[in-house]
Amino acid sequence: MTSSTQQLGAALEIDGRLTEIERSVNLLLNTTPVNAAEAWVDFERGDFGAAPTLRLRPLEFDPDLVRRDLYNLEIENVADPALHTLFRAKRDELARVITALEDRDTSRFVYGSLQLYGELAPTLVAAAEELLELIPPQAASTSSVTAGAFAQAAREEFDRYRAVYPDFPADVEVREDVSELMVSFGRLLIPESAAIRKDRVEPLLHHEVGTHVVTYQNGARQPLTLLTIGLPGYDETQEGLAVLAEYLTGGLDPRRLRVLAARVVAIDRLLDGAEFLEIFESLRAQYRIPTRTAWSIATRVVVGGGSVKDAIYLRGITRILDILAEGSSLDVLFVGKLAVDHIPLIQDLLDREVLTPPWVRPRWLDVPGAQERLDRLRAGASVTDLYEGEVAA
Template sequence: MNIDASTHRLYAALDQRLLVATRTINILPTVSWPASLERRMIEAYDKGDFALPQVDYLRPDLAAVRAELAAIEREAEVLLVGDPIGEFLCRTATSWRVAAEMLEAVGSAGVTAPSIALYGRPGDAIPGSDKSNLDAARYFVELSDELGADLLADTVSMDLSAEELRADLSRVLDEFFGPGRIVIEVDPELTAKAAAGATRIRLRGGAHFSEYDRHQLLAHEAFVHSLTALNGREQPLLGSLARTSPRVTATQEGLAVFAELISGAIDIARLKRISLRILAIDMALNGADFVEVYKYFRHCGQGAADSFHSAQRVFRGVPLTGGAAFAKDNVYLSGLLTVHTFFRWAFKQQRMDLLRYLFAGKLALHDVITLQPHFEAGTLLPPRWLPPWMQRVHGLAGKLAFSLFVNGIHMGQVQADELNLQL
């Protein structure tokens, strides 16, 4: 797809306006809780004092931002009709506008509906299946519980300090991306164990990490979140591909968890944690308050600190009395399942090029398909960096080919005696 210079300038101008307009939209910082509050409440909960936390939010005024985003949407619809880049810009502006509406309601139940619009709800159907995300979450929790006794021998040692892990990750990423391109920092105020941007990965100060954590950070944060952001920065036309817009969150998080899976960095306990958060979102939407959700995590085997952090993720930005939730954690499992299906579909169609394009920036699965003509024409660039597991194409192809075939074996029809080999 060839575009003339004037159209090229129009794309770039709208994209630049989009970047400028969204600079003040910071979703997670706006809904996050102070680390000092978490520390006090964890100590209290561990002693049995289950008062609801008192959380104050600073509600931003984003009226001017919303107006600019609406204008970008209109121009993209009118001036770029029929072109996938116009559709990309319009969809992206719309998702940022919904996010702005969500943040302007922070601290109220009004956060719930836009967060569901952006991230989905637990009962949403899984593409290509009659099961829902909630069904999948229940399955992985039950499977983890059933396997738990057999997996006790697989002891996980939390013997890496944040500083030790920082030094180790810095060495690995300097070798992969080039010296100093990604900075690893220890942040004592970080509520999550880790967070990644294009050029910075933060680790929670005082936390201890296992080898599983290390592998997950590399596969998930560095080789997906940071990598796609850096590749997005290489794009000469659409600078917005360097930033995760709300509409691509499900694909980005799903791709990151898929990277854990395909590289052997995920364990059953991790799948259980992801799944429990989806069940907790469903509980909160159905009226459970913060304390009830916290106790649910404790009942499911998590420690006091992990239970508090997990419950906090569900109630970010919303009242703690029940009936409301911040739905972002819904995307990890649903995104994983959808991305896994997309990889298998692309392999079956012999379209490995689409899988590579997925790493060219912060894209949704829909974008990879619709923007394909612009990749082929050179308007959009292929990724400069690919994760290590994507560079080993034969190994990836073997895993996908195997999963395609075994997916046709229905376990409900397998009889135990059929598996006995006769010598």
């Protein structure tokens, strides 16, 4: 520990408490349906005529007690201006998370989601619609792997990292109570009912392990534990980097780009007042999204009363393309889970040796062809330039 770090005693204590609070509220798991597999079976059996009932797990914390803990933190005693600003912003974000989780399954939830993930800019909706128009509809994939096979591929990916970084932890769980592939506090969680397209396995490993797990583990090597759970608004940059990982490794295929665009369009419909069946049907009829994919997109958007989170994938990669064109280095974004907006602040902490450079380098930067693709993006690219196939007639 450097002398700079030792001087931060009070700050590191508050950092630790904010991290504990975030872990206790666990926004990701608490907004993930526990019955998605059965809900799909019922929906299909009913010939797609009745909106599903998506069940969320009960909260395992008392919102009032957690709020009290949050506001008892003496952030005013943190002398370092950078950390003081960061901690106040994180406290504000956590207060919003607690309120949003209390508001699940009410009409108020969507407003909490907007506060956490931001408004939907007309330019983003226009880019999404352009992608859906540009890229021909894709046939549903028939070749897939099971949750067990994906878990095995994930363990092998962890082994590749461990070969270079022997202390790199590996944590893979196949779970019946999650409906989507996700990384929660460094653990890769795989839905037991998952059927993952065979050609998506490698891109998803670079997305989940190479981005979300790598930045978690890099954050875990820092004195600031908030870098493991994420600085305020980190999600958008994380997903932008993860989509970049897919692109650089040749895995951002037309189907995937259409899904990212369709998520934005679905959220736009939600905010216009559309309900599940209307969103689902418009994805199928207007954009010719395959049925099961349209189901997945629509459930993610209506969960809890309406979530705008899924706009962060397309918005995130758009922002990453902007900073690449500006000549910014990606390296600082691997220090932990942070947002593009935090780059100057994190660079300041690196320069003062409060933080250390990233421990692990993502493998996706070094796959054959990745650097050439990155150089092309640095020359300037829009999100539609990520599509490299035939244009729809």
